[in-house]
Amino acid sequence: MPTGVAIRDVREQLFDAADRILLTAGPDALTSRAVTTEAGCAKGVLHRHFTDFDAFLADYVLDRVHRMDAQAARLTEAAGTATVVDNVADALTALFGSVAVAIVALVTFRDELRARLRESWPAGVPVLTEGALMIAGYLEDERARGRVPADADVDTLAAILIGTGHLLFADRTGASPEPAAVRHMVSRVLV
Template identity: 40%
Template structure:
């Protein structure tokens, strides 16, 4: 346990990682401020001090994971011509699927305060699905110019279809009996880049 008043390096990431471990191990219902700080080895009040409460904490976690995926996607246009188009798109799509446990997403959408904070942050420019879609469109445009996609490929619609589908799979991936979202994503990418 870190002593009170002592700065904790990488506190946000430490708390986010702790929350993800709790959800993976015990489910979303176990995600409380006390559980997170205990798992992270921090003082009990640190989550409230830094985030103002669990709703804001979950919103920050979701936004952080979306921003990571957006940063990965934004590097994709520079890799045009490398690897295969399908492998590059699949990498970003699976990264988005893996960015959050579907049960964390469930927490975010079932809490009005959390979902409002996420919507507000995205509206103010925090990177999310729109940034990922824009990066994929830029990447597909670059691949089209290189002749690695069929002439006439609608790159913007292709990016929208991929991001929209992955968003849907991320939102519904925690349902019992749901098909494997990875396999579905790979099939979609194969379909999109061969049309």
């Protein structure tokens, strides 16, 4: 890209490029050069907006976590509709069908990124932690409606669902699990 040409929404352009790289080539391929090449801009653009590549990655991960707010809102709105199993299975499929699985691998892969994230995210892997909070909130809503047993430990159930869901979807190079397999897992956990 020629020098002096303004780039609109540069952060979003760089974050979208990171998504594409993670989804197609995985965390090993995510470098500053790969991101700027994919975004169609000079490498210096990234460094003008972020102190270093790990600062870029930390902002990227947190941005993608905050995007889960819309998914959490949709899940909350689904409380009392369809079945609890279907709603949770659909939420897990949407979560892990996105770039989330690759982000988990990225956070696991890069020590400096984890250190940066600890500055603003106290524990856990952000995507997984936020996903567990989303599922727990939904299960709490369903418990209040009587669709989940009153004595259910929704926080533990949510953590189990996120962990087991991640295991189902973790092989990003293979086929995604069949919807029936996700629903079966959810139904077994919620029994």
